[in-house]
Amino acid sequence: MERKKTFIEDLDRGFYDIKNKDIYSYKADKGLTKEIILNISKEKNDPEWMRDFRLKSLEIYNNMELPTWGPSLDELDMDNIVTYVKPNTQMKGNWNEVPEDIKDTFEKLGIPKAERESLAGVGAQYDSEVVYHSIKEELVKQGIVYTDMETALREYEDIVKEYFMKLVPPNDHKFVALHGAVWSGGSFVYVPEGVDVEIPLQSYFRLNSPGAGQFEHTLIIVEKGARLHFIEGCSAPKYNVTNLHAGCVELYVKEGATLRYSTIENWSRNMLNLNTKRAVVEKNGTIEWVSGSFGSKISMLYPMSILKGEGAKAEFTGITFAGKGQHLDTGAKVVHAAPYTSSAINTKSISKSGGVAIYRGAVKITPNAHHTKASVSCESLMLDDISRSDTLPVLDILNDEVDIGHEAKIGRISDEAIFYLMSRGISEEEAKAMIVRGFAEPIAKELPLEYAVEMNNLINLELEGSIG
Amino acid sequence: MSDRILKNINKIPVRTWRWLGVNDLSIDSKIPEIKPYNKGILQDTCEEALKVIHVNKDNTNLRIFDGLNYEGISKEATDQVKNHYNTGVFIQTYEDKKNLEPIFIEYSMDKESPVVIDDNVIIAEENSEITVVFKYDSNSNEKYFHNGLTRIYGKKGSIINLIKIQNISDSSIHLDANAAELEEDATINYVSVELGGIHSITNYKADLKGYRSSTNLYSIYLGDKERNIDINYLINHYGKETRSSIETRGALLDKSNKIFRGTLDFKKGSSKSKGQEEEYAVLLSPNVRNRSVPILLCTEDDVEGQHAASAGKIDENKLFYLMSRGLSEKEAKKLIIEAAFNPILNRIPLEKVKNEISESVRRKLTDD
Numbered sequence: 001m002e003r004k005k006t007f008i009e010d011l012d013r014g015f016y017d018i019k020n021k022d023i024y025s026y027k028a029d030k031g032l033t034k035e036i037i038l039n040i041s042k043e044k045n046d047p048e049w050m051r052d053f054r055l056k057s058l059e060i061y062n063n064m065e066l067p068t069w070g071p072s073l074d075e076l077d078m079d080n081i082v083t084y085v086k087p088n089t090q091m092k093g094n095w096n097e098v099p100e101d102i103k104d105t106f107e108k109l110g111i112p113k114a115e116r117e118s119l120a121g122v123g124a125q126y127d128s129e130v131v132y133h134s135i136k137e138e139l140v141k142q143g144i145v146y147t148d149m150e151t152a153l154r155e156y157e158d159i160v161k162e163y164f165m166k167l168v169p170p171n172d173h174k175f176v177a178l179h180g181a182v183w184s185g186g187s188f189v190y191v192p193e194g195v196d197v198e199i200p201l202q203s204y205f206r207l208n209s210p211g212a213g214q215f216e217h218t219l220i221i222v223e224k225g226a227r228l229h230f231i232e233g234c235s236a237p238k239y240n241v242t243n244l245h246a247g248c249v250e251l252y253v254k255e256g257a258t259l260r261y262s263t264i265e266n267w268s269r270n271m272l273n274l275n276t277k278r279a280v281v282e283k284n285g286t287i288e289w290v291s292g293s294f295g296s297k298i299s300m301l302y303p304m305s306i307l308k309g310e311g312a313k314a315e316f317t318g319i320t321f322a323g324k325g326q327h328l329d330t331g332a333k334v335v336h337a338a339p340y341t342s343s344a345i346n347t348k349s350i351s352k353s354g355g356v357a358i359y360r361g362a363v364k365i366t367p368n369a370h371h372t373k374a375s376v377s378c379e380s381l382m383l384d385d386i387s388r389s390d391t392l393p394v395l396d397i398l399n400d401e402v403d404i405g406h407e408a409k410i411g412r413i414s415d416e417a418i419f420y421l422m423s424r425g426i427s428e429e430e431a432k433a434m435i436v437r438g439f440a441e442p443i444a445k446e447l448p449l450e451y452a453v454e455m456n457n458l459i460n461l462e463l464e465g466s467i468g
Numbered sequence: 469m470s471d472r473i474l475k476n477i478n479k480i481p482v483r484t485w486r487w488l489g490v491n492d493l494s495i496d497s498k499i500p501e502i503k504p505y506n507k508g509i510l511q512d513t514c515e516e517a518l519k520v521i522h523v524n525k526d527n528t529n530l531r532i533f534d535g536l537n538y539e540g541i542s543k544e545a546t547d548q549v550k551n552h553y554n555t556g557v558f559i560q561t562y563e564d565k566k567n568l569e570p571i572f573i574e575y576s577m578d579k580e581s582p583v584v585i586d587d588n589v590i591i592a593e594e595n596s597e598i599t600v601v602f603k604y605d606s607n608s609n610e611k612y613f614h615n616g617l618t619r620i621y622g623k624k625g626s627i628i629n630l631i632k633i634q635n636i637s638d639s640s641i642h643l644d645a646n647a648a649e650l651e652e653d654a655t656i657n658y659v660s661v662e663l664g665g666i667h668s669i670t671n672y673k674a675d676l677k678g679y680r681s682s683t684n685l686y687s688i689y690l691g692d693k694e695r696n697i698d699i700n701y702l703i704n705h706y707g708k709e710t711r712s713s714i715e716t717r718g719a720l721l722d723k724s725n726k727i728f729r730g731t732l733d734f735k736k737g738s739s740k741s742k743g744q745e746e747e748y749a750v751l752l753s754p755n756v757r758n759r760s761v762p763i764l765l766c767t768e769d770d771v772e773g774q775h776a777a778s779a780g781k782i783d784e785n786k787l788f789y790l791m792s793r794g795l796s797e798k799e800a801k802k803l804i805i806e807a808a809f810n811p812i813l814n815r816i817p818l819e820k821v822k823n824e825i826s827e828s829v830r831r832k833l834t835d836d
Contacts, residue, residue, distance in 0.1 A: 382769035385769045387769070389764075390764060390766065392761070393761070394485075395777060397759070398757050400756060400781055401754070401781060403781075405778040406775075406776065408776075410772070
């Protein structure tokens with residue numbers, strides 16, 4: 001008996017695809033030269049050390065080769081990417097002052113509404129610069145800093161200088177070097193010792209300009225015993241030219257502190273998303289990553305946790321959904337560099353309509369990291385036979401006092417489960433959608449409510465009326 | 469002979485981060501001069517139901533596999549076997565012949581014959597069954613070199629039991645590549661026991677081409693002293709309803725270092741296939757390095773693939789129980805490892821060889 005195959009149309013991305021006119025106050029030339037970097041630096045009023053840092057990064061970029069693994073990046077032509085687009089507005093602290101078209105975009109993405117209802121602070125970046133930033137008054141009184149990176153560089157220069165690209169140095173890989181040269185925008189968060197930020201902060205990154213790159217830098221420092229939940233969202237309308245996102249996230253989690261970093265990424269499908277995220281966790285600190293990858297044409301994203309202090313913990317929960325024309329190479333890395341550290345990686349991936357979903361991961365246990373526990377679990381769901389799903393984990397253990405486990409599964413929606421649901425009066429389409437939602441459920445429940453709803457909507461959009 | 473042959477060994481089918489050092493292996497060692505190997509290798513007389521021939525330069529039977537797309541340990545290592553082999557065996561069954569006595573082939577290295585370059589071929593005709601045991605060992609602690617290639621063709625409905633045992637001296641280099649292609653309903657059961665060498669490098673590729681063809685792989689390794697164990701298994705599911713299983717267990721002591729790479733590749737068209745892979749490493753010294761790369765590749769939705777890898781100290785409850793019965797910690801550990809190895813050692817069909825290997829495992833676990 002030939003089994004029925006799943007067939008799904010391309011996704012209607014609705015409001016994500018709304019394009020605004022490409023209006024800007026400054027736009028760098030296409031490509032990457034020393035001159036362009038100097039112009040960006042001048043335009044941004046960098047201090048001298050930052051200008052030198054950019055030039056040094058450019059030199060590293062020019063001397064580095066592309067990754068020898070992963071998806072092909074042949075279509076990336078740096079000579080055609082605009083690395084800096086300054087929107088035609090200054091950063092505002094009052095939503096009403098944000099220009100109408102930009103405001104409109106963020107309204108549709110639900111940002112101000114979420115701010116009113118469930119966030120302690122919001123940042124919104126449009127192309128290369130942050131256009132809006134706000135934080136609740138009582139948080140400011142507690143000494144919490146939440147601002148855009150440019151302001152941080154002016155007002156907290158010493159802190160920025162101490163931490164900026166120290167965890168992810170520009171020589172780490174080619175796209176981090178690129179980031180070091182052309183970075184712009186992003187958020188800076190500083191949570192003082194012992195402060196518990198009960199409701200989340202959120203930054204939203206929107207790339208509107210065609211053929212442009214976005215290179216925001218996020219730097220978060222959570223001091224001793226403090227707690228923070230930070231949410232990051234990204235999207236862009238679809239153009240026929242390649243856009244590039246090479247952001248960098250550096251998270252410093254101090255002794256006994258906890259940081260949860262949640263992302264729902266829904267870049268348009270002309271985007272190359274080559275993003276680098278890393279956290280270093282001190283004694284008894286915790287980093288929790290929640291990561292949803294739905295958009296982009298190509299993604300290479302593997303948030304890394306370095307457990308540097310005794311008793312530090314890392315948790316990674318991720319979902320990747322690759323549809324037509326998408327190659328999403330995602331995963332997580334953990335380095336256990338101290339005794340009594342623990343980590344858990346849980347990922348789910350779904351591929352359909354020719355999409356490629358790859359889990360790539362690494363867990364390394366250094367010789368001194370005795371009494372370490374690590375577990376990795378990956379599940380993949382294939383919705384048809386024209387897609388691809390690979391699992392490529394590496395465990396590297398240099399110590400015997402450890403307890404390490406890895407497991408992975410790959411398969412399709414079981415006929416028995418569908419049959420069972422259908423026998424209960426549920427249609428085949430709804431049964432399949434239920435099963436996919438159930439598959440994603442462990443991730444959905446880790447997300448803030450509105451994001452969980454958004455993720456479910458994305459899954460429903462992908463599956464609606466087109467199975468069977 | 470140059471040392472080029474020992475680069476780009478055991479490449480994984482898809483590459484990953486370089487800093488993990490698992491994409492391939494290079495070893496720093498010169499290849500010795502290839503001397504003739506003139507010893508008899510067949511340890512028992514063979515039955516009438518088989519064609520068994522020593523290979524030699526004029527033997528055209530080996531050429532039948534030249535079209536087989538198999539790189540082996542590395543292209544250079546494989547070319548060395550094809551062009552410079554000094555021994556080998558060609559085994560072919562007759563159709564429908566089953567219940568044959570196991571064939572036992574021993575390659576033993578010593579001062580006169582310090583190098584074994586063996587090219588082996590096994591062809592199982594339709595509905596036949598055959599068991600072949602290969603043993604590689606040495607009679608002293610000199611440094612020896614082995615580079616072998618075993619190519620297997622399983623025709624419709626055939627069953628091949630391949631058992632490879634390696635117990636050469638601790639300073640030797642052992643390269644062993646095995647490739648199998650299976651027709652409809654054919655099965656290969658491969659048992660690998662790796663105990664010796666400074667470099668123990670094994671490679672197995674099975675192409676499950678025929679409908680319902682299958683392979684089961686059982687392997688054990690023992691890392692002691694400064695041994696480097698490097699494993700690369702690749703199962704390609706081409707046919708419908710194909711089955712595969714990999715079960716690997718090992719123990720790492722002293723300063724040993726292991727890389728396990730195991731790939732299950734479900735090709736488009738391999739619908740209703742199933743594969744599973746399980747690897748477990750017991751770590752017995754703080755100075756070991758244990759790397760695992762269990763890979764699943766999939767371009768077909770209607771399949772089930774699973775893998776699991778785990779590593780850790782010996783089960784403390786078991787240890788505690790045995791010690792409460794009066795065993796020393798060392799004895800208790802030895803017993804637990806032996807117990808883990810036994811199900812796989814029991815697959816060796818020759819009592820004498822099995823006992824000898826069990827004894828060797830025991831000795832290695834006792835030596836300081």
